[in-house]
Amino acid sequence: MHIASEQDIKAGRVTDVYFQRTAEVLRHFQIDKHVAMEVRATGLPREWPWAVLSGVSEVADLCRGIGCDVSCMDEGTVFGAGEPVLTISGPYLAFGVYETALLGLLCQASGVATVAARCRLAAGDRALVSFGARRMHPAIAPMIERSAYLGGCDGVAVVMSAEMMGLAPVGTMPHALILVVGDAGEAFRKFDQAMPAQVLRVCLVDTLNDEKFEALAAAEALGDKLYAVRLDTPGSRRGNMRLILREVRWELDLRGHQQVKLMVSGGLDEYNIPELNEYAQAYGVGTAISNAPTVNFAADIVEVEGKPFSKRGKESGRKNVLRCEQCGKRAVVPAQAPPTCACGGEGDLLLRPLIRQGQVVQELPGVDEIRQRVLRQLAGLTLQPSPAQEGRPAP
Ligand code: PCP
Numbered sequence: 001m002h003i004a005s006e007q008d009i010k011a012g013r014v015t016d017v018y019f020q021r022t023a024e025v026l027r028h029f030q031i032d033k034h035v036a037m038e039v040r041a042t043g044l045p046r047e048w049p050w051a052v053l054s055g056v057s058e059v060a061d062l063c064r065g066i067g068c069d070v071s072c073m074d075e076g077t078v079f080g081a082g083e084p085v086l087t088i089s090g091p092y093l094a095f096g097v098y099e100t101a102l103l104g105l106l107c108q109a110s111g112v113a114t115v116a117a118r119c120r121l122a123a124g125d126r127a128l129v130s131f132g133a134r135r136m137h138p139a140i141a142p143m144i145e146r147s148a149y150l151g152g153c154d155g156v157a158v159v160m161s162a163e164m165m166g167l168a169p170v171g172t173m174p175h176a177l178i179l180v181v182g183d184a185g186e187a188f189r190k191f192d193q194a195m196p197a198q199v200l201r202v203c204l205v206d207t208l209n210d211e212k213f214e215a216l217a218a219a220e221a222l223g224d225k226l227y228a229v230r231l232d233t234p235g236s237r238r239g240n241m242r243l244i245l246r247e248v249r250w251e252l253d254l255r256g257h258q259q260v261k262l263m264v265s266g267g268l269d270e271y272n273i274p275e276l277n278e279y280a281q282a283y284g285v286g287t288a289i290s291n292a293p294t295v296n297f298a299a300d301i302v303e304v305e306g307k308p309f310s311k312r313g314k315e316s317g318r319k320n321v322l323r324c325e326q327c328g329k330r331a332v333v334p335a336q337a338p339p340t341c342a343c344g345g346e347g348d349l350l351l352r353p354l355i356r357q358g359q360v361v362q363e364l365p366g367v368d369e370i371r372q373r374v375l376r377q378l379a380g381l382t383l384q385p386s387p388a389q390e391g392r393p394a395p
Contacts (some may be wrong), residue, residue: 002140005163005200010062012097019097026093036089036303036318037099038108044081044114045293046290050381052117052374053077053085054147056354057364059102063355067094070355071335073321076150076370077350078377083321084334085297087351099299107294108140109147115292116151118270118376119285121383127282129170130156131265132290148289148371152378157284165367167330172263174201179207183300184214188221200227202263206234209283211244219257228261228282235267245279270383322347328380 004014026032044051045135056075063070068090080086085106088095119128129367130148133141133156144155145161155170156162162169173191180189188203195201201222205214215229228254233244245262252260264276266285273283301315308316339347353361365373 001139003137006061006090009101014128015097015100019099023093023096032091032093033305034090035301036094037299038084038319039086039088039097039297039299040239041081041295041297041370044295048114048118049383050078050080050114050176051110051295052113052151053079053106053110054113054150055105055107055143056086057111058105060141060360060362060364061107061356062098062101063088063095063358065358066098067091067358068355069353069357071320072354073350074352074370074373075365076373076377078117078352078374078381080322080330083330083332084166084319084351086354087302087305087318087320087335088299097131103297103299107297109143110295110297111292112147112289113151114143114279115270115289115296116148116153117378118286118373119268119273119283119289120152120272121378121381122270122277122382123283124277126154126277127263128153128230129284130286130289131284132286132288133158133161135287135290138197143377146367150367150374151289152371152374153285153289168198170277172200172228173204175204175207175232178204184208185221185245192222192225198266201225202228202230204230205229205248206237212248215248215252215260216255219252219255219260225261226257227254228263230263230265230284232266232284234263242275242279245276251376252253293330297360304395319351323350324348 008014015230053073053075056072068088070086070088072086073079115357130145130153133145136144141158142161142164145156145158146165149156149165155167157169157171159169178184183249184207192201203218205211205218211231211233218229219226241264249262261281262279263282264280265285268283269284269288300310302308302316303311303318310316319327319332320335320339322331322333323340324343324345324347326343327343329341339349341347355361
């Protein structure tokens with residue numbers, strides 16, 4: 001397969017050649033200065049007002065043992081454009097060749113986690129499952145689904161991803177089952193007879209006939225055992241999904257199947273989920289999350305031999321991000337600044353020591369703890385850019 005192994009990445013082989021050449025030049029002239037490099041995103045995709053940091057545990061794996069120091073926001077921290085999320089420092093030759101891999105670990109995972117969090121906000125407390133591994137190279141499915149889960153999804157579909165997180169994989173039934181059996185009702189009955197009790201009975205109701213008739217067939221076939229019906233209506237038939245859901249809901253309720261939930265999948269994202277919330281209780285989101293735009297982090301030197309020094313267009317010196325516990329404001333501050341906000345309130349400095357002299361100095365949290373951290377922060381957020389971010393006067 002055309003993939004790099006963990007060993008390749010740790011060996012610094014996944015590097016842009018100009019980093020290797022830079023190391024050769026410096027070694028040739030025995031130059032190995034101590035530098036500090038800062039990772040931040042100048043802007044966020046699609047004018048997102050915020051994003052979710054993901055990939056930190058893999059950065060810890062990458063930087064373990066390479067003789068540098070790393071300070072970083074905790075995984076799952078919500079951050080804004082222009083805020084440094086990580087600083088790595090040490091002899092440049094110790095970590096220079098890892099810039100490509102380090103950025104790659106944060107850019108993609110943070111994009112996935114952010115769209116998952118945006119879909120979480122859009123879906124409210126309705127179930128949200130990551131169905132998108134099939135849109136990406138299977139070698140990275142566990143990373144994608146880990147970021148989807150910590151970003152706010154309630155479950156993931158891929159067996160190995162779920163195993164790695166200690167979760168049960170979540171899934172319903174594919175069109176293939178109905179086509180191979182040849183009849184929807186028969187497929188539903190066979191699914192029920194063959195599956196263990198802990199597998200929720202969610203029947204796919206858009207394969208051969210109209211959704212409402214297949215939903216009624218599922219209710220007839222499984223009775224009270226029917227947990228939900230999934231509508232994955234093909235685009236060519238997907239006139240107004242909200243009205244299709246309303247009709248299915250009506251027909252099921254008319255016949256006493258109020259307990260049956262409605263799940264939707266196919267072409268969903270944070271923009272079209274809200275219009276379905278009136279009738280849907282669960283969503284399967286694939287492409288929008290797994291193919292999320294990357295957060296274009298850049299890594300830039302901000303200090304050389306202990307002195308602030310950076311390229312044009314980049315503020316020099318090490319920095320931190322202060323989040324005031326009193327007024328809630330956030331500010332980028334010099335790394336040595338006291339954790340006191342301009343309002344006088346005490347603040348939280350978000351970049352914390354992760355690696356010191358190649359040793360991981362934090363007890364890295366499990367994925368559920370990170371997910372809870374994200375959900376707590378989402379409580380105070382919206383999908384829309386704040387008036388300040390849109391340059392509009394506050395209402
Ligand atoms: C796909 C599968 C995924 C859905 C769509 C994700 O449907 O069910 O859950 O869709 P998205 O990427 O647009 O968000 P099919 O491949 O049509 O159906 P299935 O494999 O379930 O038969």
